[in-house]
Amino acid sequence: MEFDLISRIRQRAASRGDVVLGIGDDAALLQPTPGMQLAVSMDTLNSGVHFPETTAPADIGWKALAVNLSDLAAMGASPAWCTLSLSLPSPDAAFVDGFLDGFLALAQQHDVALVGGDTTRGPLSVCVAVHGLVAGGQALRRDGAREGDEVWVTGTLGDAAAALDAMLAGAVSDRALRARLDRPTPRVEAGRALVGLAHACIDVSDGLLADLGHVCSASGVGARIELDALPASPSLARFAAPVRRPWQAGGGDDYELCFTAPPAARDAVAEALEAVAVRASRIGTITAGSGVVAIDAQGKPWQPPRRGFAHFA
Ligand code: ADP
Ligand code: MG
16 A cells, blocks of 8 residues: 555656665755755644645645755755655555645645655655755855844745745635745745855745754854835735734745845845845844844834744743
8 A cells, every 4th residue: 555655656756867766765865066055954844834734735745845846945945856755644645645736736836746755654744855966065054144234035025924824814815825834935046046145045934034044054144124015915914913913924834945144245246136036135234243123114123023933832
């Protein structure tokens, strides 16, 4: 039965030129491009913790890969290969088929080959590892922010958190908001475009303030964010600023990139992201000291009612 599931997966997984041997042997054989460094990342999604139990299998598949690709994007790496560990309560072929619909659609978009994995029985849980390539020494790290850098964010913030809150409250959320929660867009092209321009980068998975805080502590700097500069989608902009702000500043699951770059690179950054059709907003500056301060329209420090997503809350 597990072998039946594995053969379903094997039949549908696409390959690429640098895969010497994919699914089917004891290990995959991969041929990295000379001169490139391997960027390796892994994320687990547990049912009821990282996605609601009612999530459609295709959305689980999409999100399991998307959150991993987002980590590679934040490093400026090009995704190449992935492995998939699936824990399933029963050998449910319909679930696997649906899961693969979402997972492989995203894999195809980014030319990522599924080269192996593991299939076991247990509570529903999905663990994906991704491997990407980035030119030696060029990766975008968390520890490169410098005083005077401008802080930027791609896309818009807060949609996923707004959809999650609506769902937890038993309300029906706007379709566009819900799509951001279920089918996040990893900013792979944007990350690649920022190589050589950005000093530091992180993906916004736990909330802007929390994630920018990681950049600041790794870099030994502080940051000042203008709340009014945080970008909102048309759906989110319908909420009044005091309602929307906690989602934008503190809500997780957006998978946008937050990065810093020197003011002299401002035009180059704008052009690089325009070339990959990704919106980018300047939202603040890197300061001496430590910690992230969010400033409201009156110039006063603002305290978020909720800071980041507590994974085990
Ligand atoms: P082994 O006992 O050697 O670990 P498995 O029966 O677990 O072998 O897996 C057989 C092959 O199928 C291996 O190449 C493995 O990488 C692949 N595989 C197993 N599960 C998955 C999965 N969920 N996704 C992709 N490949 C998988
Ligand atoms: Mg195995």
